[in-house]
Amino acid sequence: MKEAKPLPNYLLQRYHGWKATTYAENRAWYHKLATDGQHPRAMVISCCDSRVHVTAIFGADQGEFFIHRNIANLVPPFKPDGAQHGTSAAVEYAVQVLHVAHVIVLGHSNCGGVQGCLNMCAGHAPELDAKDSFVGRWMDILRPKYELVKDIDDQSEQLRQLEKHSVMISLENLMTFPWLAEKVTSGALTLHGMWTDIGEGSLEYYSPATDLFEPV
Known part of the structure; x- marks a missing residue:
């Protein structure tokens, strides 16, 4: 090489x-x-964005988190089709082999991947609609949630809301993995949806009680 x-x-x-x-x-x-060997208590699925410092946010040491990063912290739905699925493989390893007690999906402010999804869905990024765009096809995971934000006039708020939907669709897709859903149902595993504002250093969690992201 x-x-x-x-x-x-x-x-x-x-x-x-x-x-x-x-x-x-x-x-x-x-x-x-x-x-x-490693015995992490939690898996964190976060964005590749270099500004998202997962271990610093939670004050974690080496060995405490099993971390998987990808564009826009997305989890695809369960699809055992024989293809190569990096995120799904990481989830399987964390849940089935490492037996983590928690899976945390961490979204963030000013996410370039989510902004790309907005641009693509609005017809402003034809390059992402190309079949050979890896980013575009990955952001197709989030595309269904665009319908929930397309009528928001404030662009900053629109982006913020779709960033939080990227967390929600990942949580929803995690529950399509049968062995993961079984552990959630039995209480052996808990899912957590989080969103952090990079500039403010704030952290929010998804509350099923209010169906909103609330400050921690």
Whole structure:
């Protein structure tokens, strides 16, 4: 693979700094993580967005969360068709092998993937409607929820509401996985819908009682 190159210097410097400080000060903890395996209590499905720092938001250490990131924190419906399904595989591993107690779907403000879905559904992003657009076809998961926000005039509010619907459709699709739904019904697993405002540092959770996202 001749195209592969060494890491840029700034990343190498950061690695060596980490190895000399954080790792050196916690060597025994890292050895324990390596030898004991992982036993996360929760799975977090979040967006790929570099501004979403899952472990920092919840003050989590290594080994505490099983984290899967994708565009717009979406979960597709259960579809065992023999194709390659990265998100579904991650959910299966977390629930069936790691036996996590919680699955958290975490959406966020100013999500570029959700904005792309808005643009595509409104006819302003023909490139995403192309059959060979991986982003567009992925955002088809969220497309049905566009009907719920299309008449909102305020563009910021429209985006915010569709971001929260991206969390909701993922929760709905998670319940189409039969072995996951069985654990939810039995009480062995709980689902959580969350949305964070990056600029404000706020966090909201979906409340079934009000059918709204409420501040934590």
